[in-house]
Amino acid sequence: MQAPELAVSRWFNTPTPITLAALRGRVVMLHAFQMLCPGCVAHGTPQAQRAHALFRDSDLAVIGLHTVFEHHAAMTPVSLEAFIHEYRLSFPIGVDQAAESGPIPVTMARYEMRGTPTAILIGRDGRIRHHGFGQEDDMALGAIIGTLLAERAP
Amino acid sequence: MQAPELAVSRWFNTPTPITLAALRGRVVMLHAFQMLCPGCVAHGTPQAQRAHALFRDSDLAVIGLHTVFEHHAAMTPVSLEAFIHEYRLSFPIGVDQAAESGPIPVTMARYEMRGTPTAILIGRDGRIRHHGFGQEDDMALGAIIGTLLAERAP
Amino acid sequence: MQAPELAVSRWFNTPTPITLAALRGRVVMLHAFQMLCPGCVAHGTPQAQRAHALFRDSDLAVIGLHTVFEHHAAMTPVSLEAFIHEYRLSFPIGVDQAAESGPIPVTMARYEMRGTPTAILIGRDGRIRHHGFGQEDDMALGAIIGTLLAERAP
Amino acid sequence: MQAPELAVSRWFNTPTPITLAALRGRVVMLHAFQMLCPGCVAHGTPQAQRAHALFRDSDLAVIGLHTVFEHHAAMTPVSLEAFIHEYRLSFPIGVDQAAESGPIPVTMARYEMRGTPTAILIGRDGRIRHHGFGQEDDMALGAIIGTLLAERAP
Numbered sequence: 001m002q003a004p005e006l007a008v009s010r011w012f013n014t015p016t017p018i019t020l021a022a023l024r025g026r027v028v029m030l031h032a033f034q035m036l037c038p039g040c041v042a043h044g045t046p047q048a049q050r051a052h053a054l055f056r057d058s059d060l061a062v063i064g065l066h067t068v069f070e071h072h073a074a075m076t077p078v079s080l081e082a083f084i085h086e087y088r089l090s091f092p093i094g095v096d097q098a099a100e101s102g103p104i105p106v107t108m109a110r111y112e113m114r115g116t117p118t119a120i121l122i123g124r125d126g127r128i129r130h131h132g133f134g135q136e137d138d139m140a141l142g143a144i145i146g147t148l149l150a151e152r153a154p
Numbered sequence: 155m156q157a158p159e160l161a162v163s164r165w166f167n168t169p170t171p172i173t174l175a176a177l178r179g180r181v182v183m184l185h186a187f188q189m190l191c192p193g194c195v196a197h198g199t200p201q202a203q204r205a206h207a208l209f210r211d212s213d214l215a216v217i218g219l220h221t222v223f224e225h226h227a228a229m230t231p232v233s234l235e236a237f238i239h240e241y242r243l244s245f246p247i248g249v250d251q252a253a254e255s256g257p258i259p260v261t262m263a264r265y266e267m268r269g270t271p272t273a274i275l276i277g278r279d280g281r282i283r284h285h286g287f288g289q290e291d292d293m294a295l296g297a298i299i300g301t302l303l304a305e306r307a308p
Numbered sequence: 309m310q311a312p313e314l315a316v317s318r319w320f321n322t323p324t325p326i327t328l329a330a331l332r333g334r335v336v337m338l339h340a341f342q343m344l345c346p347g348c349v350a351h352g353t354p355q356a357q358r359a360h361a362l363f364r365d366s367d368l369a370v371i372g373l374h375t376v377f378e379h380h381a382a383m384t385p386v387s388l389e390a391f392i393h394e395y396r397l398s399f400p401i402g403v404d405q406a407a408e409s410g411p412i413p414v415t416m417a418r419y420e421m422r423g424t425p426t427a428i429l430i431g432r433d434g435r436i437r438h439h440g441f442g443q444e445d446d447m448a449l450g451a452i453i454g455t456l457l458a459e460r461a462p
Numbered sequence: 463m464q465a466p467e468l469a470v471s472r473w474f475n476t477p478t479p480i481t482l483a484a485l486r487g488r489v490v491m492l493h494a495f496q497m498l499c500p501g502c503v504a505h506g507t508p509q510a511q512r513a514h515a516l517f518r519d520s521d522l523a524v525i526g527l528h529t530v531f532e533h534h535a536a537m538t539p540v541s542l543e544a545f546i547h548e549y550r551l552s553f554p555i556g557v558d559q560a561a562e563s564g565p566i567p568v569t570m571a572r573y574e575m576r577g578t579p580t581a582i583l584i585g586r587d588g589r590i591r592h593h594g595f596g597q598e599d600d601m602a603l604g605a606i607i608g609t610l611l612a613e614r615a616p
Contacts, residue, residue, distance in 0.1 A: 036233075036240045041195060047601075054601055074236035079190075082228035086190045139509075140516055142604025149605075150612035201447075208448055293355075294362055296450025303451075304458035344541075344548045349503060382544035387498075390536035394498045 003028070003122045006065065007106035008094030010077055012084055018063060018092055020126065025153040026059045027145065030120040032067045032096075032108065035075050035083040037116045043135045044117025045087065050138075051145070052091040058149055059124070064093035067108040067116060072098075121145065124153045157182070157276045160219065161260035162248030164231055166238055172217060172246055174280065179307040180213045181299065184274040186221045186250075186262065189229050189237040191270045197289045198271025199241065204292075205299070206245040212303055213278075218247035221262040221270060226252075275299065278307045311336070311430045314373065315414035316402030318385055320392050326371060326400055328434065333461040334367045335453065336430040340375045340404075340416065343383050343391040345424045351443045352425025353395065358446075359453070360399040366457055367432070372401035375416040375424060380406075429453065432461045465490070465584045468527065469568035470556030472539055474546055480525060480554055482588065487615040488521045489607065490584040494529045494558075494570065497537050497545040499578045505597045506579025507549065512600075513607070514553040520611055521586075526555035529570040529578060534560075583607065586615045 005020055020028060031048035033040035045064075052062040068075045077095055084093060096105035111120060114133045121130035121144055130144050159174055174182060185202035187194035199218075206216040222229045231249055238247060250259035265274060268287045275284035275298055284298050313328055328336060339356035341348035353372070360370040376383045385403055392401060404413035419428060422441045429438035429452055438452050467482055482490060493510035495502035507526070514524040530537045539557055546555060558567035573582065576595045583592035583606055592606050 036236050038241055050599075050601060054599070054605070071236035071240070074233040079228040079233055082190050082225035086225070087192055137512075137516070138600035139512060139604035139607075142601035143516070143608035143611075144604075145601075146605035146608025147612050150609050204445075204447060208445070208451070291358075291362070292446035293358060293450035293453075296447035296452075297362070297454035297457075299447075300451035300454025301458050304455050344544050346549055379544035379548070382541040387536040387541055390498050390533035394533070395500055 001128050003120070003126055003128050004107070004110035006063075006094060007097040007110070008065075009097045010095040012081065012093045013090060014092035018061075018094065020122065023061050024126050025124050026061050027124055027148045028122040029060060029062045029145065030065055030118075030122065031062065031091075032065045032111075032113055032116055032118040032120070034066065034068055034070070034116045035080055036071060039135060040117040041087075044119065045089070047136065047138065047141070048091060048119075049087075049089055051141070055145065055149075060145060060149060062091045064089070064091055065096050065107060066093060067096040067105055067113065067118075069103050069105065069108060069115075072103065121148060123148050124151055155282050157274070157280055157282050158261070158264035160217075160248060161251040161264070162219075163251045164249040166235065166247045167244060168246035172215075172248065174276065177215050178280050179278050180215050181278060181302045182274075182276040183214060183216045183299065184219055184272075184276065185216065185245075186219045186265075186267055186270055186272040186274070188220065188222055188224070188270045189234055190225060193289060194271040195241075198273065199243065201290065201292065201295070202245060202273075203241075203243055205295070209299065209303075214299060214303060216245045218243070218245055219250050219261060220247060221250040221259055221267065221272075223257050223259065223262060223269075226257065275302060277302050278305055309436050311428070311434055311436050312415070312418035314371075314402060315405040315418070316373075317405045318403040320389065320401045321398060322400035326369075326402065328430065331369050332434050333432050334369050335432060335456045337368060337370045337453065338373055338426075338428040338430065339370065339399075340373045340419075340421055340424055340426040340428070342374065342376055342378070342424045343388055344379060347443060348425040349395075352427065353397065355444065355446065355449070356399060356427075357395075357397055359449070363453065363457075368453055368457060370399045372397070372399055373404050373415060374401060375404040375413055375421065375426075377411050377413065377416060377423075380411065429456060431456050432459055463590050465582070465588055465590050466569070466572035468525075468556060469559040469572070470527070471559045472557045474543065474555045475552060476554035480523075480556065482584065485523050486588050487586050488523050489586060489610045491522060491524045491607065492527055492580075492582040492584065493524065493553075494527045494573075494575055494578055494580040494582070496528065496530055496532070496578045497542055498533060501597060502579040503549075506581065507551065509598065509600065509603070510553060510581075511549075511551055513603070516604075517607065517611075522607055522611060524553045526551070526553055527558050527569060528555060529558040529567055529575065529580075531565050531567065531570060531577075534565065583610060585610050586613055
């Protein structure tokens with residue numbers, strides 16, 4: 001399945017907005033999280049940071065997506081900014097755009113994510129190659145990334 | 155040194171406000187934290203929750219204190235309430251009262267805490283018996299608690 | 309229950325044999341283990357080493373007991389000596405004396421241990437105050453040690 | 463560099479001896495360890511077991527190599543067999559052949575390994591593609607394996 005475009009209302013850690021269209025030809029790891037989700041803070045977000053560091057010189061782009069679908073008043077961009085600062089996160093992070101109605105933000109709905117953390121891997125051809133909910137094994141994730149990086153751009 | 159009284163602007167997880175005066179005769183573990191402090195979330199706060207569970211049937215009272223001294227707009231009581239919910243914290247937690255001037259809240263200043271997490275242990279006689287900043291070893295903390303619980307009330 | 313005396317065929321990390329009788333008045337932590345028991349290597353034995361370091365200046369004596377009750381040919385004193393060296397264990401360790409018949413060594417049988425690791429805490433009066441099989445929580449163990457150290461010698 | 467052939471005096475967990483020659487066309491992960499090496503027991507060996515499970519249905523062959531270069535009397539095949547049993551290791555493990563002189567066994571010398579644990583990855587073409595000494599990061603290892611599996615057999 002072709003990966004839907006991101007809908008982001010605000011970016012952190014990037015001078016310009018990021019689109020999947022512009023990343024075509026590269027491998028993308030999308031890390032959807034909420035700053036007050038314990039499984040994200042303990043596992044998913046540090047894992048995304050590790051992937052960002054490990055594959056820094058490769059064609060992998062690690063992108064965070066703050067998909068707030070609960071406790072909206074508690075996880076505002078102001079709080080997220082402090083979270084990013086305190087946890088020393090250095091990969092680009094976008095705030096998933098609030099829906100016109102309902103608690104689920106736009107990108108989260110487009111990808112039919114079940115919750116946070118969610119890890120999505122997109123191949124050089126822009127197609128979704130992995131969609132995982134919950135704790136991901138480092139070695140398994142590394143193997144998928146290695147496989148996707150080994151593919152030729154279309 | 156006699157433990158100064160708490161100055162709390164709002165309580166969670168307790169039907170009535172808590173004072174050290176009323177706890178005299180019991181041992182008190184004071185866990186000062188900030189919800190966006192990584193060392194608190196990874197170590198200090200889970201440790202306080204474990205102590206609360208382990209010594210539930212003893213004379214130990216575990217009390218959390220949200221001592222916000224930075225990123226004030228990011229760690230409001232609304233955010234703290236969601237944090238407490240998401241991390242399933244069940245021990246009483248007070249919001250340290252904001253100072254009339256300056257970023258350091260009142261109780262934090264009274265105890266001359268250096269940052270978060272801080273663990274303070276108060277004996278049955280109301281005196282401070284341990285004041286630790288940073289990550290505390292579980293076994294060492296358990297030993298202090300065991301020693302203080304073994305003392306007779308004055 | 310009064311703690312039975314140790315039956316040890318060989319000691320490591322001590323210039324002279326150790327007896328519980330000679331330790332009367334002190335608190336004793338007995339760590340029964342096997343060098344090829346995964347739960348010992350991962351949890352119990354490092355915990356005993358931590359207790360040995362933490363309570364070095366106290367009245368606690370940490371004593372290891374190699375209670376081989378399976379794979380006897382694989383866990384000889386020669387192998388144990390290399391294990392102690394490689395894992396940098398510095399507390400005294402005795403080899404539990406082989407029984408005249410049957411696989412269970414003498415001290416293990418006297419204490420009716422169920423397996424390894426087993427942690428036994430003996431008070432200043434020589435009585436067994438805690439007998440735990442399997443993984444012990446650091447904080448709980450610390451609390452028991454703190455309580456026992458707080459007691460007066462008989 | 464072409465991977466030198468294994469020299470093994472005894473195999474566990476395989477009905478027939480294994481040669482790299484027979485594995486040509488597959489990816490091979492060679493995990494060199496010693497049963498009394500703490501870094502192996504805590505990290506390297508469980509990691510090899512995880513790789514064995516994770517890539518069970520792939521073209522990766524995980525092979526253990528017991529490269530005893532110290533404490534030879536403490537790490538005999540009898541001890542190794544108990545170790546394999548207790549740690550529930552299910553991948554094939556060979557005992558590196560003792561040298562005619564000197565403590566370093568034959569395969570360890572052929573690969574010029576610096577110690578244990580050592581992880582070596584061999585591509586489908588039989589060439590060494592990774593040679594790492596010490597603790598390996600799961601994600602990095604997974605990425606190398608994924609990349610090598612993505613290559614076509616020669």
